[in-house]
Amino acid sequence: DGGITQSPKYLFRKEGQNVTLSCEQNLNHDAMYWYRQDPGQGLRLIYYSQIVNDFQKGDIAEGYSVSREKKESFPLTVTSAQKNPTAFYLCASSLSRGSSEQYFGPGTRLTVT
Amino acid sequence: AQKITQTQPGMFVQEKEAVTLDCTYDTSDQSYGLFWYKQPSSGEMIFLIYQGSYDEQNATEGRYSLNFQKARKSANLVISASQLGDSAMYFCAMRDRGYSTLTFGKGTMLLVSP
Numbered sequence: 001d002g003g004i005t006q007s008p009k010y011l012f013r014k015e016g017q018n019v020t021l022s023c024e025q026n027l028n029h030d031a032m033y034w035y036r037q038d039p040g041q042g043l044r045l046i047y048y049s050q051i052v053n054d055f056q057k058g059d060i061a062e063g064y065s066v067s068r069e070k071k072e073s074f075p076l077t078v079t080s081a082q083k084n085p086t087a088f089y090l091c092a093s094s095l096s097r098g099s100s101e102q103y104f105g106p107g108t109r110l111t112v113t
Numbered sequence: 114a115q116k117i118t119q120t121q122p123g124m125f126v127q128e129k130e131a132v133t134l135d136c137t138y139d140t141s142d143q144s145y146g147l148f149w150y151k152q153p154s155s156g157e158m159i160f161l162i163y164q165g166s167y168d169e170q171n172a173t174e175g176r177y178s179l180n181f182q183k184a185r186k187s188a189n190l191v192i193s194a195s196q197l198g199d200s201a202m203y204f205c206a207m208r209d210r211g212y213s214t215l216t217f218g219k220g221t222m223l224l225v226s227p
Contacts, residue, residue, distance in 0.1 A: 031213065042117070042204055042217035043158075050213060058214065088156060101148075102215060104158035 002027050004105035006091050011110045013085075021076045021108050023091035032074035033092040033102065036060060043090060049074055050096075078110065085112045115140045117205050117218035124223050126195045133180070134190040134221045136205030142166075146208035147188040148215065149179065153201045161203075164188060195225045 004025045013019045025032065031050045035043040045058030049068040063082025068074055074093075078085045088109050092102040116139040126132040138147065149161040164172045164179045172179045180189040192199055202222050206215040 033214070035217075040219065042219045043206075043215075044217075045214055048214055090156075090158060092158070101160050101163060103160070104150075107156040109156075 004091060004093055004103060006089075006105040006108050008108060009106065011108055013110070013112050015112055016080045017112075018080060019078050019085075019110065019112075021078065021089055021091075021110070023074045023076065023105060024072055025074075025091075025093045025103075025105075026072060027093055027095075027103065028071070029093035029103070030071070030096050031094045032068065033094075034058075034064075034066065034074070034076045035090045035092065037088040037090060037107075046076065046089075078112075085110060115142075115145075115207055115209055115216045117207055117216055119205055119218035119221050121221045122219075124221055126223065126225055128197060128225055128227050129194050131191060131193045132195055132223065134192070134203050134205075134223065136188045136190065136218060138186050138188060138205075138207050140186075140207065140209075142209070147179070147181070148206040148208070149177070149188075149190045150204045150206060151199075151201045152204060152220070158204070162190065192223075197225050197227065199223060200225045 007022045033048040034046040037043050044060050047066040049055035065077045090107045091105040094102045118137045145166045147164045151159045162174045162177045164181045176193045178191045202220045204220045205218045
């Protein structure tokens with residue numbers, strides 16, 4: 001089955017530690033995205049990548065980093081510089097930057113204490 | 114800057130009734146796209162329907178239709194014959210001029226009762 005996988009579903013970390021969230025897709029999509037969702041809020045864009053080895057900052061990139069070494073993979077690192085990292089993180093992909101639809105993964109709920 | 118407004122934090126509807134979820138948007142672009150997504154309690158985002166700014170007709174997908182009123186900058190989602198499984202958060206979103214990213218509203222929680 002084609003789709004987007006994010007692992008793990010739940011992640012717990014101590015404050016001050018970096019943590020990397022995984023996102024893999026087998027849809028052969030060029031574009032991939034990371035969003036953050038807080039309770040009662042919509043999704044906010046963290047980073048996006050339209051092609052391998054290239055990515056752009058979204059609206060709330062501070063405290064996060066990404067890489068896009070392979071078309072299928074777009075991992076997100078939440079660094080210790082992110083002041084309020086506890087949130088629900090969603091990864092998405094689309095066929096290209098102009099595609100009418102983004103497909104989403106199941107999400108990772110990160111809790112930092 | 115683009116902005117999406119969903120003014121209804123929560124909506125209640127009885128099974129088999131129709132419901133309209135409101136969405137207004139603000140953009141200076143002439144070319145844009147509007148989307149509706151459903152988010153069940155499990156968390157994944159499910160694409161429902163898309164409307165392009167130049168599309169002449171309102172988009173429909175099964176029980177979902179998008180009431181697009183360009184002059185009023187509104188893109189309301191209409192769900193006909195609600196089902197219990199429709200209970201979820203619903204998000205309106207807009208694609209920007211660069212056709213690469215989505216801006217989301219804060220969502221509307223829909224609860225369908227038997």
